[in-house]
Amino acid sequence: MSVVGFDLGFQSCYVAVARAGGIETVANEYSDRCTPSFVSFGPRNRSIGAAAKSQVVTNCQNTVQGFKRFHGRAFTDPYIQSVKSNLVYDLAQMPSGSTGIKVMYMEEEKVFSIEQVTGMLLTKLKETAESALKKPVADCVISVPSYFTDGERRSVMDAAQIAGLNCLRLMNETTAVTLAYGIYKQDLPAPEEKPRIVVFVDLGHSGYQVSVCAFNKGKLKILATAFDSELGGKGFDDILVNHFCEEFGKKYKLDVRSKPRALVRLYQECEKLKKLMSANSSDLPLNIECFMNDIDVSGKLNRGQFEEMCAGLLAKVEGPLRSVMEQTKLKKEDIYAVEIVGGASRIPSLKERISKFFGKELSTTLNADEAVARGCALQVQEFGLFSITDVVPYSISLKWNSAAEEGVSDCEVFPKNHAAPFSKVLTFFRKEPFTLEAYYSNSKELPYPNCSLGQFLIKNVVPQASGESAKVKVKVRVNVHGVFSVSNASLVEVLKTAEEEEPMETDQTAKEEEEVCTVCTVFARGRKRVMALGQTERQRNTETTTDDAKQEKKNDQPPQAKKPKVKTKTVELPIENNLHWQLSTDVLNMCVENEGKMIMQDKLEKERNDAKNNVEEYVYEMRDKLHGVLEKFVNEADRDTFSLKLEDTENWLYEDGEDQHKQVYVDKLAELKKMGQPIHERYMEAEERPKAFEELGRQIQLYMKIIEAYKAKVTWHREQVTRVDKQVNDAMAWMNSKMNQQNSQDLTLEPVVKVGEIQAKTKELYSTCNPVVSKPKPKVEPPKEEKTENGPVNGQEGTESQPCNPDKATSAGTEKGTAENKLPEMDID
Ligand code: ATP
Numbered sequence: 001m002s003v004v005g006f007d008l009g010f011q012s013c014y015v016a017v018a019r020a021g022g023i024e025t026v027a028n029e030y031s032d033r034c035t036p037s038f039v040s041f042g043p044r045n046r047s048i049g050a051a052a053k054s055q056v057v058t059n060c061q062n063t064v065q066g067f068k069r070f071h072g073r074a075f076t077d078p079y080i081q082s083v084k085s086n087l088v089y090d091l092a093q094m095p096s097g098s099t100g101i102k103v104m105y106m107e108e109e110k111v112f113s114i115e116q117v118t119g120m121l122l123t124k125l126k127e128t129a130e131s132a133l134k135k136p137v138a139d140c141v142i143s144v145p146s147y148f149t150d151g152e153r154r155s156v157m158d159a160a161q162i163a164g165l166n167c168l169r170l171m172n173e174t175t176a177v178t179l180a181y182g183i184y185k186q187d188l189p190a191p192e193e194k195p196r197i198v199v200f201v202d203l204g205h206s207g208y209q210v211s212v213c214a215f216n217k218g219k220l221k222i223l224a225t226a227f228d229s230e231l232g233g234k235g236f237d238d239i240l241v242n243h244f245c246e247e248f249g250k251k252y253k254l255d256v257r258s259k260p261r262a263l264v265r266l267y268q269e270c271e272k273l274k275k276l277m278s279a280n281s282s283d284l285p286l287n288i289e290c291f292m293n294d295i296d297v298s299g300k301l302n303r304g305q306f307e308e309m310c311a312g313l314l315a316k317v318e319g320p321l322r323s324v325m326e327q328t329k330l331k332k333e334d335i336y337a338v339e340i341v342g343g344a345s346r347i348p349s350l351k352e353r354i355s356k357f358f359g360k361e362l363s364t365t366l367n368a369d370e371a372v373a374r375g376c377a378l379q380v381q382e383f384g385l386f387s388i389t390d391v392v393p394y395s396i397s398l399k400w401n402s403a404a405e406e407g408v409s410d411c412e413v414f415p416k417n418h419a420a421p422f423s424k425v426l427t428f429f430r431k432e433p434f435t436l437e438a439y440y441s442n443s444k445e446l447p448y449p450n451c452s453l454g455q456f457l458i459k460n461v462v463p464q465a466s467g468e469s470a471k472v473k474v475k476v477r478v479n480v481h482g483v484f485s486v487s488n489a490s491l492v493e494v495l496k497t498a499e500e501e502e503p504m505e506t507d508q509t510a511k512e513e514e515e516v517c518t519v520c521t522v523f524a525r526g527r528k529r530v531m532a533l534g535q536t537e538r539q540r541n542t543e544t545t546t547d548d549a550k551q552e553k554k555n556d557q558p559p560q561a562k563k564p565k566v567k568t569k570t571v572e573l574p575i576e577n578n579l580h581w582q583l584s585t586d587v588l589n590m591c592v593e594n595e596g597k598m599i600m601q602d603k604l605e606k607e608r609n610d611a612k613n614n615v616e617e618y619v620y621e622m623r624d625k626l627h628g629v630l631e632k633f634v635n636e637a638d639r640d641t642f643s644l645k646l647e648d649t650e651n652w653l654y655e656d657g658e659d660q661h662k663q664v665y666v667d668k669l670a671e672l673k674k675m676g677q678p679i680h681e682r683y684m685e686a687e688e689r690p691k692a693f694e695e696l697g698r699q700i701q702l703y704m705k706i707i708e709a710y711k712a713k714v715t716w717h718r719e720q721v722t723r724v725d726k727q728v729n730d731a732m733a734w735m736n737s738k739m740n741q742q743n744s745q746d747l748t749l750e751p752v753v754k755v756g757e758i759q760a761k762t763k764e765l766y767s768t769c770n771p772v773v774s775k776p777k778p779k780v781e782p783p784k785e786e787k788t789e790n791g792p793v794n795g796q797e798g799t800e801s802q803p804c805n806p807d808k809a810t811s812a813g814t815e816k817g818t819a820e821n822k823l824p825e826m827d828i829d
């Protein structure tokens, strides 16, 4: 199975596949590589992508778009509440409290969860990939903004599952871009050299992302990321729409926002205007005919005015740039290049500001629209082993109730920009089950009011046999999707030894860890002490850690005390996850099932529509042809009846036949074909007949020539040659008689002879005559000199005049060199 990369954009999506040793962005059924992120609901089916976008004006309240940022958010979230009033479709609260979309589908009011809606879009992208690859697709890499929180990421993962996709990795959009940039670079510094630092900027429709990446040969490491989730192409559209709403309000007394359809049209026109302004600085018109209440509206704007209006937005460009520079403590001279991607990176004033900030020309070596999808597809390819180290976007802490009831304790487990994916092991001393709550420690960093990631209950914890607290090792992890989890918990049981010794800690972490890990021991009293640190952070942290528990312990020991080793047994502990906005398995399964039903419904509806279109097409085709190529092949009375029937059908299609079951259309087409097919067949016969006769005639002539030559010179195989002679003469007689009969037959009647019969005759002639004329001469060696003197029969050279197998070729000479076309082997000397 192939692995596919999906760029799930706010406005549009791209699909990239690995094919023929390279990466290719594939086109959808409209031959467009860009698939709009739109889903439209109708009385009989859904439309997704370009088909949905085309309904955004006519079916605006049931055509959803701009839903990427609804993932992992409560309905009451301020973001949802603020965008709600600007949407032309309805949002609703799901039973879980998350955000749903309310539409009319199949003539009923339905609320779909955001996971379902994105699942629908992914279904479309999956189909696009499947039709390009001509095989089923399941494994994929999906992009998400680097600023997506755990809730948002898990929600996208659920959507993938609903679409029947197996998401191997959620990849940060800017990280996908860094990979697309770095993987083909041949001149990256060697691993031990100073890395090449490149800044990546993605300006999409909804957001603005910046990341700094350090490249060495075969690897990339993200150093920092920053973003403004409100600075994107959409923000500029909003400003233009506001401007024209106001202008048209004054100029034409129109309240544009009261009419969703008009608002949607204005958005479309403003986006076009915005794009035009990227290329032109002169005054540009905005005209919309029959905009509202039959009024045509018009306005104009130029780039200078636009930039003035957008001054507030443009001022936000620098913030994230400054932020990454501060986070990485890099100087502008350290930056090798600033690479920009995303549709909105084409806005000149945005480019200027970024370029001015860094004091250098921007680099645009990547495809601004497709780089994310390509990076996702690259991730899964074995294009050498390119190692990717991403970062944790927000600091993550854990808190828990301390065992000694001293209140709540906490510990930051992953600071911002910590390498990801990454695992750490924490050690607790507990006598009973306990709960860990994960949360984002710095709420100011979040584009999101809810800081909690979820709770993790570590079950089945029991005291040691001695009654003391048991040692519980908890592995926490930020996985490849950038999602935090408590991936494993185990209880270390101390097995009794003969001397009943004091338990001593044995550090098994190196064996346990898949990746470089840090070990942090958390004592029962709730104070956090860092005990031992993994290789990468050891040096840096030992200096700052004054409360090093292991050190303390070591210092407590008499220098020569050699304790006998204590045996331990590790018992896996169950973990109960309570994650925010995570769909339950039951709900997820139901969504998967419903998606399957909706796919089936869309398929049935497509078949029904195709059946209807077939009737319509046949009516138009036949109406034209009846007075054209088919005219000669139908008598006047039949033609009038058929014409009338076609006209009736056309009317029916617009009336009773407008909305029928597939079978009704299939039957209707069959009924029309019953009248039309014989006429069409007579026409086709008349078209093909001359060629068939010509082919038969040619074969007959060739055999005749060969037989002439045999009769004159050959003394063996006499009987067979006579039989062939008869066959050829019979075929000639048959052909002449059929031709004569057909020539006197009216074209409006069934032909006397069918093309199929003529072809069968040709084939028969060949299969009876060819073996005889190709038969080798009996083994009587003729004198050598004589043989060379005799050329081919009738002076014919090569294969051109040889009879050929009618099964293999339609005319002689077209298949030179095939076995059938060889000169007959019979030596006619
Ligand atoms: P996101 O990355 O936020 O999820 P997306 O990936 O769908 O969104 P892109 O396709 O990168 O977004 O960019 C779309 C935005 O770029 C739209 O706002 C579009 O109007 C804008 N855009 C595209 N071409 C131009 C242009 N020539 N001038 C100005 N803006 C443009």
Ligand code: MG
Pocket (backbone or CB within 6 Å): 009, 010, 173, 204, 205, 342, 372
């Ligand atoms: Mg994008």
